[in-house]
Amino acid sequence: MPRVPLKKSSNPRFVRIRALRNHVGLGFVASLSVLAGMTDAIGFLAVGDFISFMSGNTTRLAVAVGEGDVQIIVRLGCAVLAFVVGNALGVVVGRLGGRRALPLMLLISALLCTSALLPLEAQIPTFLTAVLAMGMLNAAVEQVNGLQVGLTYVTGALSRFGRSLGRWLLGEQRPSWRLQVAPWTGMLAGAVLGAMLEARFGVHAMLFSAGFAALLGLVSLKIPRRWQRDYMPK
Template structure:
């Protein structure tokens, strides 16, 4: 191999590693945001904001107990989450797959949730759920590895399967990084719980502030890397 080709190959590998590292830091911060928001919403209203697996189980239990009012409320949240994901993909395409417009929109929605009066709590909750749906489209993958930002069951499953393959002697890469979103969400949930104890649903303002900060940080991420993180 020619010296120039060797240098170019090494530079490409270094760039890929750096892109992956930056992407994982970004994922960790977004997972903290998701955990904060979910904990605040759950403690303030009794409903999950981003954990739709939990809401699905609660929906089934409500239907089984013939509690149709709570069931309808949960259906509304699940639909709002799906809608948020769909709108996120559309918004990402319209913005040229740039994260900052999405993050700015999410920050505005979380601010609105925090500032709505208690009589409009359900509306605020739905708005927050839509915001969490949007979050999932800010980063969809890092160096080819699928990433879930507002749910960690898949991440723990992928980590566990990777651990099993490692015990069997297989040398696959990427399974360890699945703990990044789980750790971020756990840390964020602890912070969110502490904030909600003092500020109630108004603690969503802290989530909005974190989102705005991440939007500003995203401006420093190279454009070509942003295209690798967001949905195609």
């Protein structure tokens, strides 16, 4: 009688690999969110605007429109545009780099270095360069095992977590809980660290973000390429 091959879902080795890929993805997502939170806090304290939180910038932009504050309208309008462009460039760079995180993270690191080293009076270029980098960061990981994640914003993650909690209360098992909490906890921890660094170094604290981005790029070399291709936008 011929042997019937095991399905991937019932193969113990496949289950272990999938679990490991999930854990590695969780760790990478949390680390990238630490970077986003750190950069956002440094930028907010240094220049007074959000670097990665475009929901907040959009609300402030709408208020500025209502009040007729042209200066804020232009600055925040450019920020939203830079964030969108950064996301687009992140996908392009990721694709040209063979959907590996290292080239993307090194470019993000270079942009953050530029932002940190611009003259102190050049607040708008400093701000927009960092926003562009954070837009690109979202292309580093788009999903883990088919579950969508956001790196530079956490409202969606908290919403998905809450919905998973509701399903759990109804008796349904939702293993995506940890994945949805990882970006929020990472961003919170990063923002605390960023606030501490900015208090001591001012906008030059962005150099720590640049160094951390480069470090995460080097760490990504340890992640199997096939897993990275699954994480990054297709």
